[in-house]
Amino acid sequence: MRYLKPNRQAFTLTEMLVAAALTLFVMALIATAYRAGLDTYTKLRVATGLSERLRTASDVIKNDLAQEHFGGPFVPGFSGPRLSDQRLDRLGWVPPRQGYFMLYQGQPSQYEGSDNDFLAHTYANRTHNHILAFTSRRPAGPPESLYCAMAPDVISNNTINPFPNNGRFYSRWAEITYFLFPNGDTIQPAGTPLYSLRRRERLLAPGADFPPITVPDANAFMAQYPNLALIATSPTTVTLIGSETIARRNRRFTHLGTNGATMFDVPAPTPLTGSQFGGDDILLPDVISFEVKLTWLNDTSIWGAYSPSLTSFVPVTQTDYPFSDLPLTALNANLAGQRIFDTFYRASDLELGATTFGNEGVNWEDRTAMTTPTNGQPPVRINVRGVQIKLRVWDYKAKTARQMTFMVDQ
Secondary structure (H helix, E strand, O other): OOOOOOOOOOOOOOHHHHHHHHHHHHHHHHHHHHHHHHHHHHHHHHHHHHHHHHHHHHHHHHHHHHHEEEEEOOOOOOOOOOOOHHOOOOOOOOOOOEEOOEEEOOOOEEEEEEOOOOEEEEEEEOOOOOOOEEEEEEOOHHHHHHHEHOOOHHHHOOOOOOOOOOOOOEEEEEEEEEEEEEEEEEEOOOOOOEEEEEEEEEEHHHHHHHOOOEEOOHHHHHHHHHOEEEEEEEEEEEOOOOOOOOHHHHHHOOOHHHHOOOOOOOOOOOOOOOOOOOOOOEEEEEEEEEEEEEEEEEOOHHHHHHOOHHHHOOOOOOOOOOOOOOOOOOOHHHHHHOOEEEOOOOHHHOOOOOOHHHHOOOOOOOHHHHHOOOOOOOOOOOEEEEEEEEEEEEEEOOOOOEEEEEEOOO
């Protein structure tokens, strides 16, 4: 009798171990590829998100800078509605009657090395952050094309409001300020501070100041309407600043004493109690640097060192040419040693006596005074043609930074 060996119905232990090892190996490969793909996707998503945030912020800034900044009447060849029309470099220029444009740099940008294409890169000095402030004048149009803010009926229903609407004030004029404010966070382990980029918008009355308004408490009233350029003329009276007087340094809302920037010798208006940043829009969070540079063309034959040519001023490490840091102020003793561009204001057109020209403004009818260094002179005499802004932001999750640079002709 023959014995038939049955067919085997299972794997041996050795075969099971080999199969398990191969399976684990394949799974490890798949997991590694999946993790790499997930990391790539995360980085792309973060980069896209940062780019979108930067693009949105840049669109807002471009729109503000593209508007007219000044109101007439103008002097042909010396002034006009745009910044490039202001020929500070020419003898005979006088500050615009309405509006102003100011860039505060404090210190020059810092050089941080070159990339693979041997291009040098800079960023704004983080101790003295750049501040950009100016007036914006939109074209006449329907309500949706103008600046708008909540306002008391005494202002919103006044004849200066082109569209009286019980609680809203419309204006072609606004003061716009861009600045960084510390958010309390840092990038570790270097300890690099992070900021929020803020946009401050204050609507102005067209032309002269609005007549004084009597209120129970001036500070409380201003805090209630943070998007109006209100100033307290007494503890119980306020007025809406007009486009003709906003250029005066003590009428501007650009003094940021809480972040260390002391820009002017004339004190700024009293901050709103407990809400000095009320009404500001946070345009970008987690900002590493906000750098603003200008480009200019000018006649150096009149002002000399007070109006340096761009080609003679740009340092060797500067690869943003034709955009550059500002030269040091030498024409105005009160602002000496700082980097400030300012279109200033006409003291003789305001309620200032002749004896105050040396302290607050220049007697622009006296041509000798135009060429004399004094505390009332603009900080530097240059004809600005364009603005370059460089924004750098940080993403906590991806631990990466992204930068955008854009230019706006003036």
